[in-house]
Amino acid sequence: MTSRANSDSVGPVLESSPGGHAVVAAIQKLNSDVTVQDRGAYLRVLVPHTCLVTRQAIELELGRPFLLPQDLEALMPAFKGLVRIEADSVEWSFAQR
Numbered sequence: 001m002t003s004r005a006n007s008d009s010v011g012p013v014l015e016s017s018p019g020g021h022a023v024v025a026a027i028q029k030l031n032s033d034v035t036v037q038d039r040g041a042y043l044r045v046l047v048p049h050t051c052l053v054t055r056q057a058i059e060l061e062l063g064r065p066f067l068l069p070q071d072l073e074a075l076m077p078a079f080k081g082l083v084r085i086e087a088d089s090v091e092w093s094f095a096q097r
Helices: 003-007 018-030 055-062 070-075
Strands: 009-015 035-038 042-048 050-054 078-080 082-085 089-093
Touching: 009 018, 009 050, 009 070, 009 089, 018 042, 018 050, 018 055, 018 070, 042 050, 050 055
Parallel strands: none
Antiparallel strands: 009 042, 009 078, 035 042, 050 089, 082 089
16 A cells, blocks of 8 residues: 555554454455554554445444444544444544645
C-alpha cells in the first residue's frame, strides 16, 4: 500500500483475539481493498475512504450475538477516521481537511 493510499484509508485497530479476528473477517467480506497489518497484540485494518461492518456479519463470523457498540468498544482501542456507530452497523470514513 502506498503512503498516499494509506493517508486516505480508515478503519479500526482491534485486539488480536477471536472477537477481533471475527470483526476483521466481517470487514473483509463487506469491503474491497482491505489491508490488515498484524502487529502481534493488535490488528490494524485499513480500507480506502470508507470501511463498513455490520452486526450481522460479525455475528455470522463469531457464531453468537455481538452487541454494538459495547462489544466493539471492548475490542477496539483505537481507530483511524471518523466513526459512526449504529445498533446494526459501524462505518469509518475519511474526511479531508
